[in-house]
Amino acid sequence: MTAADGAPSATKVALVSGALRELILDGRLDAGTRLVEADLADEHGVARHTVRAALRTLADEGLVTIAPHKGARVAGLDAEDVVALYELRTALEVEAAHLALARHGGRLPPTVHEAADVLARACRRPRPRWSTVSRAHGDLHTAIVRAARSPRIQAVHDRLTAETRLFLLHIRPHYTFDRLADEHLQLVADLEQPL
Template identity: 70%
Template sequence: MSPQPAADRVAAQIRERILDGQLGAGARLVEADLAERHAVARHTVRAALKQLQTEGLVEIVPNRGARVAGMDTDAIVALYELRTALETEAAHLALAKNGDRLPPSVHEANEVLTRACSRARPSWPTVSRAHADLHTAIVRAARSPRIEAVHDQLTAQTRLFLLLVRPHYTFERLAQEHTELIAQLEQHGPDVLRQHLRASAGALIDGALAHPPAG
């Protein structure tokens, strides 16, 4: 196996551990330990960590190594602004191209999220992926390859954002808010999505300010 596919595989496994909450913000990512865990050379681990750095999931500090990235207020605001621009325009296009309705793919994605949240023992990784898939479905309904390509680059950070905002939500509330979001998008238009994203970012910013990271 060539180094690049191996690096992709290691990056994928580390990514899921971060986004599933197994590796928290600030957790150290030691090359030697990761190389042993994944049975690869250290240069492969290094390539995987650089890939995750470009996704905003890992911070690499010269002479100090790598660690799982967190999200400060500036990062939250920046992600909110970009997601809002992309998703609001995508929702506008999706509604315009589908007679002021969202296509079945969006409603189906919402049903998947609702079922994931309604299980007797909801799985956070499953809910997180279903949430990301719903927002992706809205973007894809716009049928705009350029918006979709840029939005796809934010998927990992969006799941990290949801992981951090998790303490402010129950599974029931998450499902209910997104069901209401889909209905209101069709009734009132894309500005509803802007308000939804602003509320989510605001909850996380309020939490960050109330509980600033140590150091």
């Protein structure tokens, strides 16, 4: 089906889902906020079926919940969700780190160190932006996983990206930017230490 047949344009869907994703992940749309199709269609100048497709995309990423006859809302993470996500990410990333070290002579590749430095610089700017720090944080963890050269681990990890950024919003009040930078620089150093 093409856009001419009534299906939403993939580009429009991507634009709307991208705009909403950034609003959610920057904390400008709180958990539980209703996402009204008609309002979003007007706001973005698109048809409601384009908004529906964008909301489904965000639901697949874990950022939006859609309930029949109730509509869409910004997803939240309860304590159980946070623990489960943390456990899954830890399992994936620890195994990825072991594989990366084995495949790179006991050291993490330069891309991991560069990503850690980018995160530290983002955190230590005079006025850090949470969206920039969150993206740099994700890039560091992605670099660790990619260093493993395991397509399956990477595919599972990639599916958690948006939900992980949502998780970061929940821990944001408990972290300073300096602490986040220090902990991640130490993480990279610790990963390279022999057991």
